[in-house]
Amino acid sequence: MAGKRRRAAMRRYRWQQIPEAVVRRLSYYLRELERQTAQGRDTISSSELARTLGLTDSQVRKDLAFFGQFGYRGRGYHCRELAAAIRRILGTEKIWPVAVIGLGNLGRALLGYRGFAEHGFPIVAGLDIDPRRLEPPVPGVVLRPLEQLSDVVRTLSVRMAILAVPAAAAQEVADQLVQAGIQGILNFAPISLSLPPQVRLVRVDLAMELEQLAYTLAHSRARRRPPPDS
Amino acid sequence: MAGKRRRAAMRRYRWQQIPEAVVRRLSYYLRELERQTAQGRDTISSSELARTLGLTDSQVRKDLAFFGQFGYRGRGYHCRELAAAIRRILGTEKIWPVAVIGLGNLGRALLGYRGFAEHGFPIVAGLDIDPRRLEPPVPGVVLRPLEQLSDVVRTLSVRMAILAVPAAAAQEVADQLVQAGIQGILNFAPISLSLPPQVRLVRVDLAMELEQLAYTLAHSRARRRPPPDS
């Protein structure tokens, strides 16, 4: 392996038309590959990768086939190599500096969440309307009043922002983000933003995730079973 | 309207076999209906509900049709009434007390996040292995060492837990949750947990959401369709 001559380059593709679900799974593959690599594993088969993620082997292979040929027949995929390929596909072989907007409870926590930087998304700035929330300082993070947004975006080359303001303010602040040149928004406010089509939007609604859980619990016939033994 | 005699009860259904995507959208409908209600609106048509969410009108109607008939021909849906129906479907007309496991950066923030309680998921307990993290106290929340998990689960009737521990510890702690009788887990650790099938699992990977954003930004030389989220 050790990638002497890879027989097939990554396919030049119409990235546009790739199903969203596929891209989503790519992230999962990447996480698992990183974990396996960290554990010293060299290669992995589609069926094993699938099993740990609760998917089917053919789905893994089909997903990857959208982007090229990465496997070795009879042997599977080289973990480190495939991880690198997925990073290239996702665009995370480069660093994406991120700004957090809204430094309340959640925003502050996100400033300190290490998982972002570990995956190529260092948080370089935090902004809030209320200047009192700009204290205390956070090492490595520029804290500024919201009005300086454009400056921050420009000087730090920020293209994506995490929006963690109250729902009531979210649309207005989102408009300001667009104004300032932000191209992608990760929205934590439980509201449906309307934005110009060229601005990418991903929504995370934490209460909603619990609702999904509640739904399955409420309708599982296995009501309130006692703690399983063993 | 004022719901004199609703002509059709909610359909008795095979809740199990309803597509996951439908249940997911139900949460979005609920959010939007709550917002419209708060703005004093009385009724809304499927097409308007759809438009604010970036969906199609027929999709809204089809989704709801899984569960019964909620609309009024020629008039649309009664916001408050439909919201109540969706809450019944999701199981959130009842209160679901939740425990947060892991009181690091993220866990602490989630303790204080109001959006949970507002949607029927009050956080009643926080647990951590490290006793130092149990300070300072949080009003209304019981903070305990992880070893007291079973007690807490029993005395507070907790069925769902939010898992916010480091990835390296996540599987082990998840096993303990199952032991203690937890039936649903919202997992923030960037790792694929393996659990007995009767335990429900929802995964939120924050870095992954940024990866999705990065993907679209990295490949956005050409036009994509508008985000399904809006």
Add this chain to the structure above:
DNA sequence: TGGTGTGAATGCCTTCACAGCG
């Protein structure tokens, strides 16, 4: 032998189109 890559088949979800009704 073991496992990839991929057409073909399947099944599911979404969209269409319109009957039906207030």
Add this chain to the structure above:
DNA sequence: CGCTGTGAAGGCATTCACACCA
């Protein structure tokens, strides 16, 4: 007249099955 509810059609994603290869 407006808008729901719903069979039918269409499109898309997943799974199957197997040729092919190291």
